[in-house]
Amino acid sequence: MSTRFRTLTPALTAATALLATLVVAAALLALGGYPPGDAFAALFRGAFGTWDRFVSFTLVRATPLLLTGLAIAFAFRARVWNIGAEGQLHAGALAAVAVAVALPGAHGLVVIPATLLAAAAAGALWASAPAAMKTGMGVGEVITTLLMNFVALFMAQFLVQGPLREDRGVFNQTNEIPPAAHLPDLIPGTRLHLGFLIGILIAIALWLYLTRTPGGFRLRAVGASPRAAEVSGRFRAQPVVWLAFLASGAIAGLAGGVQVAGVTHRMYEGLSPGWGYTAIAVALLARLNPLAVVVTAIVFGALSAGGGAMQRDAGVPEVWVRGIEALVILAVLAVDRSWQALTSRGSRG
Amino acid sequence: MRDALRLRGVTRRFGPVIALDEVDFALAPGEIHGLLGENGAGKTTLARVAAGILQPDAGRVEIGGQPLGNGGVGVARALGVAMVHQHFSLVPRFTGFENVALFDVAAWTRRGTLRSGYRDRVEARAGELRLAVELDAPIRGLGVVARQRVEILKALMGDTRVLLLDEPTAVLAPQEVEGLFAVLRQVARAGAGIVLVAHKLDEVLAAADRVTVLRRGQWVMTRAAAEVSARELAEAMVGAGVGVRGGGGVEATAGGARAPEFGAAAGDVVAELRDVTVAAGGSLPLRGVSMQVRRGEILGIAGVGGNGQRTLAAVLAGMRLPDSGEVQLPEEVGWIPQDRTNEGLVNEFTISENVAFAVHDRSEYRKGPWLDWAGVEETASALVRDMDVRADSPAVTASVLSGGNQQKVVTGREFLRSGNLLVAESPTRGLDVKATLAVRARIGEIARSGGRPPGVVLISADLDEVLELSDRIAVMVRGRLIPVPREDHNPAAIGELMLSARREGAP
Structure with a gap:
């Protein structure tokens, strides 16, 4: 198989997956009595219809997916199966609110970095428990990172219902963070905030790290074969695994902090509709390439923005919208696997 | 009489590794045929090809004169081939009888019920074979010997013409081995041909009528057991005087006349171990190993695989710290690891x-x-x-x-690290003749290069290779390193040392 074809493959995967989903979703919508044409038109308009829809909805919704998707992609490259981005995101959001609320009079240049750093630190901290269990005792991180999600979710629930509940005491949410802590808008007149730019910069940084630095080479080697890394590379896999956990947790935590500081300005139950899990599909669809994560995150952001419009404009109930999103994820995984099987057979022949 | 099993020019590859290289093999009915060879020589692959589990890449398999083709296990079984694997395939919760019935198509009616009288047939068969089998106890409560008997009965329930046993003695104590052989002789008398895969020479000589030796996937010899000595077999297994010879080209490059006496021509010491002991924590132990490696020399370490060579290589490469003793190593060490696909490369x-x-x-x-x-x-x-x-x-x-x-990539890469010391672990294992010669030549060259050549430690189970390349030789025996005096640098003497290791090594 030619090199050119191979570099095209990820794009083909993504396109095929989306096309397959479109067909199945159209059939389902038709069965449910919703004209697929109208529904898809609404979806497209909702995601890309106007400049503002694209920037203020699609890109804003893509931002947490971008950051969590990068977190997953980076960990997976080191063969660290971090399923805990959801929990790390919650930890980050809580820390961000706590720090921002604690600095009421501070200037933005102080409080914003402090908030985001706290979020990243909390995410890394949340990932460090599974990291310690894996490197110290050999406990599989798939289970531990997943279980840490529940701990984080219930902890967040407890805090917003009790200790961190807003002073008004009306809703199960925290106080609003001071305006100085709000992330500045990236494009005036839209709702797109600094967090999106942060995501892009991190994507570039991760890509450079993985492809251009000795450390990134080591990380990829550990991900490809820990035994070969130790014997051929004469370096220990363990520090690399730690780095992957901590960096991944920090980026996922940052996603929570960015969401709080950029969009919601407070923490409440159900802050994330499962971004940390959708992020796995985002990362896999991007073939764990940080730059491609930018694209796939925007695709999923569009799906989310368009899904809302489909509900509102075409009258498709929310459960259907969610179902279609789930279909995309399934299609991506299925198409990705079959492409891998096809290409590996092709390259051996 | 027709052969019970016949392999003609069978070749089987696993990726780049040739496990069987145009091997011919014949098994007569009623014969116990010992199949000998080092680890990785191709014994198990041969048995699995005969059982239809693996398909040959080239060549043919015939069972009782019938071609096996690519029919797989089902056809092989229908033709009367049964295999007892090294790791038993029994359902632990089931009784011996249930395990036998589970594997036997003839035990079941079309509707999936047990045929009446099947139990009697099982008992009768066990009686014919004089096999004392515990039929009614769950397997998980049974010892190794009892499990093996269930396996053998299971394999012999049909009209079995060929019985393949993969290392059946590996799990048995010496007294139990004799019991197994008595059973096999009984089976052979009943007319089945038996292939006994093993690597313990004396056992095979005791049980087998004929013996075939494989080395590096190639047939080396087939002889009547009564006419061959343990020493001849040992030499054939480790490759002294037979099989792939290095050829003159390498010897010319390697310059056999270099460094005639230990240390005489070689340069300064680049690595030294003094009384190094590594306890058996997950790997094979080292016991009081001392050695010096000098610039410009090749120190060959012969020995049967699994006597501590891997541990020694890891210590020399600086990847394993000893539990006691002193280690002096250069800052960077070239290390060609044994397992090239999993360790030497990504x-x-x-x-x-x-x-x-x-x-x-x-x-x-x-x-x-x-x-x-x-x-x-x-x-x-x-x-x-x-x-x-x-x-x-x-x-x-x-x-x-x-x-x-x-392997050339790995070798070349490790040369980049070999300013002072190169450790080459079975560097030609699984390679074809041409690649073997090329890699050996490169290793010879680097030690002979002008200026400041590194010291080379060559660890290999291939005696040819060690003899051909080394200035000094030592044999690894159960974690100890035994220097071989210059006058004993010949296959017979070294083969015997390696063989003594094996005898001692038996549990």
Whole structure:
């Protein structure tokens, strides 16, 4: 198989997956009595219809997916199966609110970095428990990172219902963070905030790290074969695994902090509709390439923005919208696997 | 009389490794045929090809004169082939009888109920074979001997003409081995041919009518057991005087006349172990190993695989700290690990990336924080050229290279680290003759190179290789390193030392 074809493959995967989903979703919508044409038109308009829809909805919704998707992609490259981005995101959001609320009079240049750093630190901290269990005792991180999600979710629930509940005491949410802590808008007149730019910069940084630095080479080697890394590379896999956990947790935590500081300005139950899990599909669809994560995150952001419009404009109930999103994820995984099987057979022949 | 089993020119590859290389093999009915060879010689592969589990890449398998074709296990079984694997395949919760019935198509009616009278047939068969089998106890409560008997009965329930046993004695105590052989003789008297895969010489000589020796996937000899000595077999297994000879080319390059006396011509000491002991924590132990390696010499370490060589290599490479004793090593050590596909290379990495393992943390391959990939690529290109790697460019993925070319990449990369010391662990295992010669020649060259050549430690179970390349030789025996005096540098003497290791090594 030619090199050119191979570099095209990820794009083909993504396109095929989306096309397959479109067909199945159209059939389902038709069965449910919703004209697929109208529904898809609404979806497209909702995601890309106007400049503002694209920037203020699609890109804003893509931002947490971008950051969590990068977190997953980076960990997976080191063969660290971090399923805990959801929990790390919650930890980050809580820390961000706590720090921002604690600095009421501070200037933005102080409080914003402090908030985001706290979020990243909390995410890394949340990932460090599974990291310690894996490197110290050999406990599989798939289970531990997943279980840490529940701990984080219930902890967040407890805090917003009790200790961190807003002073008004009306809703199960925290106080609003001071305006100085709000992330500045990236494009005036839209709702797109600094967090999106942060995501892009991190994507570039991760890509450079993985492809251009000795450390990134080591990380990829550990991900490809820990035994070969130790014997051929004469370096220990363990520090690399730690780095992957901590960096991944920090980026996922940052996603929570960015969401709080950029969009919601407070923490409440159900802050994330499962971004940390959708992020796995985002990362896999991007073939764990940080730059491609930018694209796939925007695709999923569009799906989310368009899904809302489909509900509102075409009258498709929310459960259907969610179902279609789930279909995309399934299609991506299925198409990705079959492409891998096809290409590996092709390259051996 | 027709052969019970016949292999004609059977070749079987696993990726780049040739497990069987045009092997011929004949098994007569009523014969116990011992199949001997080192680990990795191809014994188990041969048995599995005969059982239809693996398909040969070339050549034919005939059972009782009928071609097996690509029919697989089902056809082989229908033709009367049964195999007892080294690791038993019994359902632990089921009783012996249930396990026998589970495996036997003839036990069941069309509707899936047990045929009436099947129990009697099982008991009758066990009686014929004089096999005392515990039929009614669950397998998990049984000892190894009882389990093995269930396996054998299971294999012999049908009209079995060929019985293949893969290392059946490995799990048995010496007294139990005699019991097994009595059973096998009974089975053979009933007319079935038996292939007994083993690596303990004396056992095979005691049980077998004929013996075939494989080495590096090639047939070496078939002899009547009564007419062959243990020493002859040992030599055939480890390759002294038979099989793949290194050939004159390598010896000429390697210059057999160098460094006639220990230390006389060699340079300064580059590595030294003094009374090094490693306890058996997950790997085979080292017991009081002392050695010196000097510049410009090749120290050959012979021995049957699994006597501590891997541990020694890891200590020499600085990857394992000893529990006691002193180790002096150069800062960087070249290490050609035994398991090239899993340890020596990352298969999905390119040649350049695999070469980067040796240089990625060197300052001359850094540009600020960045790894100088252009520099790495240049080094990899030079390596591809110098080592004669058959690849279009260093951007080729390692997994598409043949075994020999993969090993050339690993060897070349480790040369980059071998300013002072090179440890080569079974560097030609699984390679074809041409690649074997090339890799041996390179290892010979680096030790003979002018200026400041490194010291080389060559660890190999291949006696030919050790004799051909080494200035000094030691044998690894159960974690001890026994120096071989110069006058004993011959296959017979060294083979005997290696063999004594095996006898001692038996549990």
